Amino acid sequence: MEPFVHLPEYPFAICQKxxxxxxxxxxxxxxxxxxxNISQKERQRIKQAVATxxxxxxxxxxxxxxxxxxxxxxxxxxxKPPQEDGLGxxxxxxxxxxxxxxxxxxxxxxxxxxxxxxxxRHRAQQEQPPxxxxxxVCCQQICHWGHGKRWFEVGRHxxxxxxxxxxxxxxxxxxxxxxxxxxxxxFLNKIQQEDREQFxxxxxxxxxxxxxxxxxERWLNRCGWPRYLEGVERDELRALLQPIGDDEPxxxxxxxxxxxxxxxxxxxxxxxFPGAAELFEIERREASITTDKPFQGLMEPDSxxxxxxxxxxxxxxxxxxxxxxxxxxxxxxxxxxxxxDDSSNDSSDDSSDDSSGDDVVSGVGRxxxxxxxxxxxxxxxxxxxxxxWKAFDRGVTQVVNGTDRDGQYTADRLQRDCLDVxxxxxxxxxxxxxxxxSIIIGALAIMGFDREGGGWVPAINYxxxxxxxxxxxxxxxxxxxxxxxxxxxxxxRQWMGERQAEEEAE
Numbered sequence: 001m002e003p004f005v006h007l008p009e010y011p012f013a014i015c016q017k018x019x020x021x022x023x024x025x026x027x028x029x030x031x032x033x034x035x036x037n038i039s040q041k042e043r044q045r046i047k048q049a050v051a052t053x054x055x056x057x058x059x060x061x062x063x064x065x066x067x068x069x070x071x072x073x074x075x076x077x078x079x080k081p082p083q084e085d086g087l088g089x090x091x092x093x094x095x096x097x098x099x100x101x102x103x104x105x106x107x108x109x110x111x112x113x114x115x116x117x118x119x120x121r122h123r124a125q126q127e128q129p130p131x132x133x134x135x136x137v138c139c140q141q142i143c144h145w146g147h148g149k150r151w152f153e154v155g156r157h158x159x160x161x162x163x164x165x166x167x168x169x170x171x172x173x174x175x176x177x178x179x180x181x182x183x184x185x186x187f188l189n190k191i192q193q194e195d196r197e198q199f200x201x202x203x204x205x206x207x208x209x210x211x212x213x214x215x216x217e218r219w220l221n222r223c224g225w226p227r228y229l230e231g232v233e234r235d236e237l238r239a240l241l242q243p244i245g246d247d248e249p250x251x252x253x254x255x256x257x258x259x260x261x262x263x264x265x266x267x268x269x270x271x272x273f274p275g276a277a278e279l280f281e282i283e284r285r286e287a288s289i290t291t292d293k294p295f296q297g298l299m300e301p302d303s304x305x306x307x308x309x310x311x312x313x314x315x316x317x318x319x320x321x322x323x324x325x326x327x328x329x330x331x332x333x334x335x336x337x338x339x340x341d342d343s344s345n346d347s348s349d350d351s352s353d354d355s356s357g358d359d360v361v362s363g364v365g366r367x368x369x370x371x372x373x374x375x376x377x378x379x380x381x382x383x384x385x386x387x388x389w390k391a392f393d394r395g396v397t398q399v400v401n402g403t404d405r406d407g408q409y410t411a412d413r414l415q416r417d418c419l420d421v422x423x424x425x426x427x428x429x430x431x432x433x434x435x436x437x438s439i440i441i442g443a444l445a446i447m448g449f450d451r452e453g454g455g456w457v458p459a460i461n462y463x464x465x466x467x468x469x470x471x472x473x474x475x476x477x478x479x480x481x482x483x484x485x486x487x488x489x490x491x492x493r494q495w496m497g498e499r500q501a502e503e504e505a506e
Contacts, residue, residue, distance in 0.1 A: 068152040253399065314443050391421075
């Protein structure tokens, strides 16, 4: 794989000569531009070696989910040496080397307000208010474009941080200043603690609506994510986006079932004859216009895995949203949404029994008593969607807990329940113009939150998510229609022949 090397902490193939990291799709172009002495055959061999190297991201879309290494990691010896003038955010892993960029980050992502005024007397200049970031952070950058452009902290608590080349002050000088430093430290710690408490309570925790003056990604105003998620705590959004944990056995089983459904839907679609009417039907952009090209269902294996990964995130968000108040007593209110739960009110006498784990339905706000969780992103399931979701959730839960004594929840039944509820989610009616009533569109807004930096995913990096959701949705809809037709033929065969049933089935 020379001149490249791969470290497990970094999803890059690092060029040892250029000291820059590359993803698989960038390797060939780099070799051609910077290493022209390498023959075409050798370049192809190196490219194949990098492509088969486990842990190297294939493209920028896959790199999007890269979690930065911990700040205690040793400096990477294969990239450019660490810089010791970094600024590190106290509230997230964000690191940068420019004070204006750090101020902008805190204004936009954490709601920081700069209380320092211009001018003033010399004393005022000396008593500058504390800021929510650290100076002298030792940091590295693996490349200068895409998702690898971010600076990240290295060498914390290992002797690297703070500058290894700076000489230590003499012990006598330090002892002479000890008393003065102690008194200053006590005063500054008190002021800093008061400032930090106010900063965290007012701005750090919750999503705020986008500000046209400062918001770099103007497209947020069009899609409405900040408005939809306003008031929801950032830590809650990060929890929704976390990978499935070992303490979530029901969600783990849900995803195993859903992944089998996705694979079967892909297989069924790929077996359709080219030019089949159903392929033209699911390729429609508008109901009244028939497309002149059929749906192209075949994908590269790595692309299919990436597309499934986005749907895995969707499934995780749905389950966690529906379990938002599980195990917590307390009455509900609609503090976070103007969408009331009509179906719940009609059937449960104003939702008087809130202790049931399954009684977490759409449109609810926060729990007023006893709940430690804050405001939940709002959405509204239809009655049918809620029935199907609860049936699927109940079946998986019983299988996981071993309470399905009758064995009624077979693998085939759970897969069909899963398919039916997802297709029902896709068929959400929009009667009042609020698209965020759909649990799918609401979850897509949550996926626009950058759980690493606390901001928003740029538009150019988010569009692959839309592509994955739309294309996979077509697989699922077509697959369900095939199963429905097979079921209808089976029913017709009870009182007619095979040939007639084939002709009568829709």
